[in-house]
Amino acid sequence: MPGTEIVRTDELTRVFRRAVKPPGLAGAARHLFRPRYETVTAVDRISLRIEPGESVAYVGPNGAGKSTTIKLLTGILVPSSGTVSVCGLRPHHDRQRNARNISVVFGQRTQLWWDIPVAESLRLLGDIYQVPAAEFRATMADLVDVLDLGPLLTVPARQLSLGQRMRCDLGAALVHRPEVLFLDEPTIGLDVAVKARLREFIRLMQDRHGLTVLLTSHDLGDIEELCRRMIMIDRGKIVYDGPYNEITARFGWEKKIAVTLSEEVPDAEVRIGAALARIGAAVTSPDPGTYEVSFDGRRATPGEVIRELTGAVPVNDLTIEETSAETIIRRLYEGELTFDTDEPRS
Numbered sequence: 001m002p003g004t005e006i007v008r009t010d011e012l013t014r015v016f017r018r019a020v021k022p023p024g025l026a027g028a029a030r031h032l033f034r035p036r037y038e039t040v041t042a043v044d045r046i047s048l049r050i051e052p053g054e055s056v057a058y059v060g061p062n063g064a065g066k067s068t069t070i071k072l073l074t075g076i077l078v079p080s081s082g083t084v085s086v087c088g089l090r091p092h093h094d095r096q097r098n099a100r101n102i103s104v105v106f107g108q109r110t111q112l113w114w115d116i117p118v119a120e121s122l123r124l125l126g127d128i129y130q131v132p133a134a135e136f137r138a139t140m141a142d143l144v145d146v147l148d149l150g151p152l153l154t155v156p157a158r159q160l161s162l163g164q165r166m167r168c169d170l171g172a173a174l175v176h177r178p179e180v181l182f183l184d185e186p187t188i189g190l191d192v193a194v195k196a197r198l199r200e201f202i203r204l205m206q207d208r209h210g211l212t213v214l215l216t217s218h219d220l221g222d223i224e225e226l227c228r229r230m231i232m233i234d235r236g237k238i239v240y241d242g243p244y245n246e247i248t249a250r251f252g253w254e255k256k257i258a259v260t261l262s263e264e265v266p267d268a269e270v271r272i273g274a275a276l277a278r279i280g281a282a283v284t285s286p287d288p289g290t291y292e293v294s295f296d297g298r299r300a301t302p303g304e305v306i307r308e309l310t311g312a313v314p315v316n317d318l319t320i321e322e323t324s325a326e327t328i329i330r331r332l333y334e335g336e337l338t339f340d341t342d343e344p345r346s
């Protein structure tokens with residue numbers, strides 16, 4: 001029996017075949033005569049459910065498979081295996097009908113016609129999607145009210161600043177009142193005030209129309225302010241699916257203790273490292289007399305580490321830092337946290 005979900009994938013997989021070209025001219029020539037290919041599983045058996053009105057952040061490092069998933073959900077790509085349904089349709093099969101139910105906003109691209117005033121672009125989109133006149137007027141009123149599009153309506157897209165264009169683009173994406181909005185880095189390059197306005201508008205559309213949102217963003221503010229649920233992917237696989245603020249329970253095992261010494265010890269870093277070698281702690285010295293000890297909280301408690309520290313060097317002050325959700329996501333994006341390290345290092 002079908003569920004209530006608006007987005008559903010089961011074991012969704014997309015494999016690409018790409019050419020492996022050795023470097024240099026000789027390599028290019030070799031490739032010409034004996035081409036070699038490798039396969040990349042960009043999306044690897046992803047099963048997910050998104051309910052109507054949910055707002056979900058879809059995060060992962062570069063190359064994790066975020067864009068490929070969005071392309072599968074919008075029908076641009078065909079799955080290699082597994083199934084995908086959005087509002088009950090198979091996107092790649094019913095691309096046109098799917099387009100009525102969804103909208104996609106890319107921070108880097110625009111769907112506005114470049115040379116015509118914004119109001120004309122919006123009207124054209126209304127016509128293409130056959131939006132009833134009363135509904136179109138109500139949406140325009142929201143756009144003018146919350147996104148402050150009034151002064152921009154007569155301006156051609158090419159003359160807009162990035163922030164102005166993004167406001168118009170978000171408006172354009174919502175003219176046909178889609179059920180699902182895919183946002184791909186929607187606030188990239190925008191100033192704080194414009195970001196706040198875009199987020200406020202998205203929240204308004206959720207409250208008023210039950211809009212479902214799937215967001216990919218490197219901006220933690222977007223994730224924090226718009227999404228309660230977060231799905232993390234790494235190398236095509238889901239590695240976390242749960243509340244944003246519970247990510248620390250899952251991956252926040254790295255602890256950090258900052259230490260200030262009461263007197264100078266020339267080989268303090270070596271001494272601390274030796275005392276904590278058993279648990280594989282990493283020691284750095286950001287300033288003279290100050291040391292930072294990072295360790296795996298599953299291998300030792302902060303109490304045990306402090307005991308070792310005080311035995312090794314003359315400690316004046318200590319601060320224990322827990323890993324925040326923000327740090328975990330930042331490190332995931334920067335490739336410092338990979339999910340192989342989810343298991344304690346031996």
Ligand SMILES: Nc1ncnc2c1ncn2[C@@H]1O[C@H](COP(=O)(O)OP(=O)(O)OP(=O)(O)O)[C@@H](O)[C@H]1O
Pocket residue numbers: 016017018040041042060061062063064065066067068069
């Ligand atoms: N058309 C393609 N042909 C071959 N390989 C591809 C193609 N599109 C994506 N890939 C590969 O699939 C993997 C996932 O790419 P994808 O663009 O989905 O990642 P992403 O998470 O969106 O990354 P980013 O944050 O950098 O945009 C990468 O290894 C990428 O090189």
